[in-house]
Amino acid sequence: MKLVNIALAAALASGLATTVSAEVLRFSSFEPPVAHVTKNILTPWAAEVNAASGGELDIQIFPGGTLGRNPAQQLKLVEDGVADIAWVIPGYTPGRFDEGTVAELPFLVPNSTVGSEAMWKLSQSGLLEGDYANFKLIGVMASYPNGLASTVEITEPGALKGQNIRAPGPVMLSAIQSLEAVPVGGITGPTLAESISRGLIAGTFTQFGAIETFRVGDVISHYVDLPLGATPMLIVMNKAKYDGLSEQAKAAIDQYSGAAFSERFGKSFDQNVAEARERILGENEITLLEPDAALTAKWQEAMSVATEDWIAQTENGQAIYDAFKAAIDEAAAAN
Known part of the structure; x- marks a missing residue:
């Protein structure tokens, strides 16, 4: 009988272990799934964070406006909990991130690599107030100049x-x-x-x-x-959602966020612009x-x-x- 009970307990423990699932995080992108930022920056980022979390996270990309089609509504999706993470264009929500619009000034940002590195550094300077503190900042970036x-x-x-x-x-x-x-x-x-x-x-x-x-x-x-x-850009995460994650899950997100994300974004963005320019012309x-x-x-x-x-x-x-x-x-x- 004792051996049976031990075997039953082991089976139950094994069953419970297999029912524990990763924390699903919904990542909204207004771009089509084959567009450059979504396909070559956001999707690989999510995969790397998932892997680094040791199975604690399952970040899923919802492209093409699946969670909300309007680019101007992406911030609200995060605030309302419809999305946990989103790619946001601050210019579509005037008054929320005004200090970061410095990147929009003419003849200032030479390319996305330099602009994104500078934007992240500025975000850590304490000079950006507005709504920046209300979100977990995954990335603070700038596009190639318009x-x-x-x-x-x-x-x-x-x-x-x-x-x-x-x-x-x-x-x-x-x-x-x-x-x-x-x-x-x-x-x-x-x-x-x-x-x-x-x-x-x-x-x-x-x-x-x-x-x-x-x-x-x-x-x-x-x-x-x-x-x-x-064009200033942000990747923001619902702060309460981030705060509620395990330390291992937070560490995985942090590893690929901030300066690392801005560098990834800028270099990839510049390369795509150069290639797109050749194709378009x-x-x-x-x-x-x-x-x-x-x-x-x-x-x-x-x-x-x-x-x-x-x-x-x-x-x-x-x-x-x-x-x-x-x-x-x-x-x-x-x-």
């Missing part, structure tokens, strides 16, 4: 006067206004090509990765290749303008008021700008 894609020929900055131009963030919209164009907000990536084809806008601040992802190459005819401002009839030093100086002068206004209108604006510029210079020297 040029100007349009349906009309634009060379001089004065040619933008009166044109409806879209941008993905409030500071870039301010920069558009400084050029006497009509700034148009509220148009997200998935609706961009339709907005251009319907004539709602004559152009947009964007980069070649987004042009490819959202099929904008079919509807534009010109591109001005200047660093007119990067090869497959579409787009006139590419790469301004010389004299013309670049004209654009810089015309858009300098956007930087001046941002510093003046942002609390601690000068300190944030100086810290970010120093981080940019440091990262550029190291890469």
